[in-house]
Amino acid sequence: MAVVFFVSVMFILIFSRYAISKPLRHLTASAEEIQKGNFNTAIISTLNTRRRDEIGILNKSTQDEQEFLNTFARFTNRGVAKAIARKEIDFEPHLKDVTIFFSDIRGFTAISDGFKNRFGEESPREIIGFLNDYMSRMVNCVTISGGTIDKFEGDAIMAVWGILRDEDLSFENLPDSDPKKQEFSEKHLLHVKQDAVSAIRGTIAMRYALMQYNKDAEAFTKAHENEEKAKYKPHIRIGCGINTGRATCGIMGSEDKMEYTAIGDSVNFASRTESSNKPCGTDILITQDTYNLLKKDYIRCKENNFTLPAENETNELVVEQIPVEFEVKGKGAQHFYGVVNMPQFDIEAFFKTADKNFVLDEDCARAVGKTGPKTLNEMRNLLGIPIPEFESVNLNEEENKIQVKK
Secondary structure (H helix, E strand, C coil): HHHHHHHHHHHHHHHHHHHHHHHHHHHHHHHHHHCCCCCCCCCHHHHCCCCCCCCHHHHEEEEHHHHHHHHHHHCCCCCHHHHHCCCCCCCEEEEEEEEEEEEEEECCCHHHHHHEEEEHHHHHHHHHHHHHHHHHHHHHHHHHHHCCCEEEEECCEEEEECCCCCCCCHHHHHCCCCCCHHHHHHHHHHHHHHHHHHHHHHHHHHHHHHHHHHHHHHHHHCCCCCCCCCCCCCCCCCEEEEEEEEEEEEEECCCCCEEEEEEEEHHHHHHHHHCCCHCCCEEEEECCHHHHHHHHHHEEEEHHCCCHHHHHHHHHEEECCCCCCCEEEEEEEEECEEEEHHHHHHHHHHHHHHCCCCCCCCCCCCHHHHCCCCCCCHHHHHHCCCCHHHHHHCCCCCCHHHEEEC
């Protein structure tokens, strides 16, 4: 009886450990990862869904939940979805100092018409396939650099850096004599600068990604040139606009459809900046507000005697002032600045943070970093952008006016 009792106890202990306790620990670990916003955790894929008991049902439900959350994140925004899972988003609207980005494809209407003329009723699938290929590459650059995709509007992309940062501007109401005001102000300013630099880094990475897309598109088109209704992907150019400023950020919409977004004059200014690339002959423009924010720390200029702090040299920015002024209501005469390059940018290391198997294309690498352009005209020649005749450029024309309130 003693032997039978001992064997029974050992059997129960072993059974409970490997058949119940261990699977439950895996389920608990999976739930914890989901709460952290790690929807792609490999732990969930190891759950045994072939079991026919309650644990098997829970395992299958957890895998279904993972699939749903990943789909949900794609339809909304992965960063926002993670922040919701972690309970990091305050659903009350806030004012935040953020960096806003807009981009769109030059001549997209003509490109769309080209698809319609060649493919007829099949053109929607071809257009969407082309856009998804292009946008996945651009979104990758935003994500790696810490940005949040706000929305897609046709061929246009809006992204924001800093919108998910835990922002509290109450320090601005402290008296100037309070030492905490200066402490919080300096910390806040540092975060805003880092967001702006990250936005420019991500946008310059897009320049590389776009060259890679165009190279791949040319190969794709050539591979299908002898087919009926030969499939193709067009060679494209894009314009990108970046502005840093205060925006109203929060969950907006209705009970049926909501989105976490940013609105305000700073957002409108970024959009207007993007559309000014064509007359300025650039692919990336930043506003004077963004330039003024970064110039002393990251741009060699008169204000810093053309020297940078040692810790900022890896993020050095090379920009050129566009020699055309325009009036902004509430701000006066303004300049745009064309982004030339980040000379110390390691584009290979940038992309390898998301894909360890990334292979650098040396030809496309001419767009960024040490082998990248040194002047705007070099950038224009590299990308095939005509040099504008600035004597005839008028950014104060009605369609170029920018209204920013005081």
